[in-house]
Amino acid sequence: MLLVHEEYQSSFDVALKCAVECEHCAEACMGQAEMVKCARTCLDCAEICRTISTYMVRGSRFISHLARACAEICQACADECSSHDTEHCQKCAQACREAVKEYNNIAAVAA
Template sequence: MPAQQHESILDAAILCAKECEHCADACLDENNNMAECIRLCRDCSQMCWVSAGYISRGSRFIPQIVRSCIEICQACASECEKHDDDHCQKCAQTCRQAAEEYQKVANVAGVA
């Protein structure tokens, strides 16, 4: 899987990682119960950064990584959607878009 063929997934992964980092940081500044949102944003961001590396290298482990990315992005989006903050809503949308891109790779790789 050459990286050039998967620019959209790389772009989505990096954007998702950035938005999750921003959301987690913004949630830290709030004085309400945002612990789960912060945890999931951090997990999602880290996984998206990692996936970008695996995809860029054309690793044989992309199917396993993609499966995890889909699950984590969906969990992060579901949590962020619970909050009215603009940064949470933007993060949720970005996570959903990344999960869709990961699903395209999963479909090609035969991952359900």
């Protein structure tokens, strides 16, 4: 029998990867006036990904609700980061797109 957190292990891994890439991107963008929106969006995205990973560990009944919000925020981050040519932004955008897919799957299954 799988424990609740083991059921979400692959989703947990995707969430944490996204959080790490977003933190890295935000750090790289800080101090550049033209990258403020990118940095702030990445920080928001990282925070929500860490939050949902905690909900996954607990097997919270609110995961599907949060997954919808996470997908929306990660999509916004992917859109913002993909508009920049830097390697860190492109890596972040890719991690966000993977997270959006994962969160949409969670929202559909857990609803």
